[in-house]
Amino acid sequence: MNKYERLLHEKFNLELESNPKLEKLIHRINSHVQIFVFGGWCRDKIHTCKHGGIIGSSDIDLVIDGMIPESVLENVQRNHFGGFRLELKSADQFIDFWPLNQTFAFSKGFFNPSVDNLLKSTVFDVNSILFDIQNTRIINGLALDAIANRGIGFNCIKYLDSFADLQAYRALYIAGKLNYSLGEDVRSFVEKTLKKKTFEEFANLVHTHRAYVSRDMIQKLYTNFLVSTSL
Numbered sequence: 001m002n003k004y005e006r007l008l009h010e011k012f013n014l015e016l017e018s019n020p021k022l023e024k025l026i027h028r029i030n031s032h033v034q035i036f037v038f039g040g041w042c043r044d045k046i047h048t049c050k051h052g053g054i055i056g057s058s059d060i061d062l063v064i065d066g067m068i069p070e071s072v073l074e075n076v077q078r079n080h081f082g083g084f085r086l087e088l089k090s091a092d093q094f095i096d097f098w099p100l101n102q103t104f105a106f107s108k109g110f111f112n113p114s115v116d117n118l119l120k121s122t123v124f125d126v127n128s129i130l131f132d133i134q135n136t137r138i139i140n141g142l143a144l145d146a147i148a149n150r151g152i153g154f155n156c157i158k159y160l161d162s163f164a165d166l167q168a169y170r171a172l173y174i175a176g177k178l179n180y181s182l183g184e185d186v187r188s189f190v191e192k193t194l195k196k197k198t199f200e201e202f203a204n205l206v207h208t209h210r211a212y213v214s215r216d217m218i219q220k221l222y223t224n225f226l227v228s229t230s231l
Contacts, residue, residue: 004046005138008131011045012037015060019088022060022095025072026133033066034134036100038118039127040174042138046129047147047178055177060088062097063118063130110158115139123167124186125155126174153183160189165205168193169213172221191229194222 001009016023029035041058048055068084079085083098100106101113105121115130119141122128128141142155152175160167168190175182182190194202203218 001136002138004049004144005131005136007049008037008042008045008138009133009136012131012133019095021086021088025062025086025095025097028072029064029068030066033064034132036063036065036115036118036139037061037131037133038063039122039129042129042131043126043143043147044178046144050147051150051178053179057093059094059096062095063100063103064097065100065115068097068099105156105158108158110156120156122155123157123159124171124174125153126151126180128155150178150180151183152180152186154185154189163209164189164193165197165202166209169202169206169210169218169221172225176221176224187229190225194226199223 016026026035038061041060044055044058047053073084076084076086079096083096083102086095086097087093088095100115100118103113103118103121105111106113106117111117111120118130119128119139122141124146125142126146127143128146129143130139131137132139142153146153152171171182171186171190174180197205199219199222202222203215206213206218207215
């Protein structure tokens with residue numbers, strides 16, 4: 001177990017201790033099914049270990065390599081991408097979970113369902129990471145290098161036509177949260193996306209997928225980016 005695997009193991013156990021809903025969910029999913037923590041939660045914990053600083057709570061995305069028992073899905077809401085969502089202790093942190101073969105990129109035929117291809121399915125390189133909680137191991141795609149370089153580049157661009165505004169917002173949010181720079185291709189994409197619409201149009205589209213995000217937050221990211229591009 002390397003230092004990052006030990007870190008994620010310790011941090012995930014703390015999440016289980018402090019979030020009964022998460023602990024119950026993990027317990028109720030068949031123990032023979034692999035469960036991976038995917039993307040941003042891993043990214044943020046490794047970022048803090050490597051670069052320091054204190055950042056807010058990260059949503060927890062779980063990918064289950066197998067069937068999810070029907071009993072687990074009772075009274076659970078759907079999220080916007082075909083998975084399921086549980087709210088944790090407070091309304092600003094969620095668990096999103098889904099079977100691996102129903103990952104959005106796989107359901108759309110971008111890739112064949114597999115653990116390796118899951119790493120290829122993230123829009124941004126900084127999210128291309130998995131933590132296998134049963135075997136206490138990290139499966140890294142591009143994230144560790146992106147975290148080390150404090151930059152955000154593209155990994156999979158197949159989503160961009162369908163969810164341009166959401167992905168532009170996500171790029172700005174991650175960059176702002178972690179103080180990372182946008183790669184030239186990501187910056188160009190964000191600039192083109194924002195300049196196609198008024199702020200109100202952009203904010204409304206972001207709220208379609210991120211209803212819990214305040215308009216003040218969206219406006220701050222939107223305005224700061226456009227000011228930076230005009231300097």
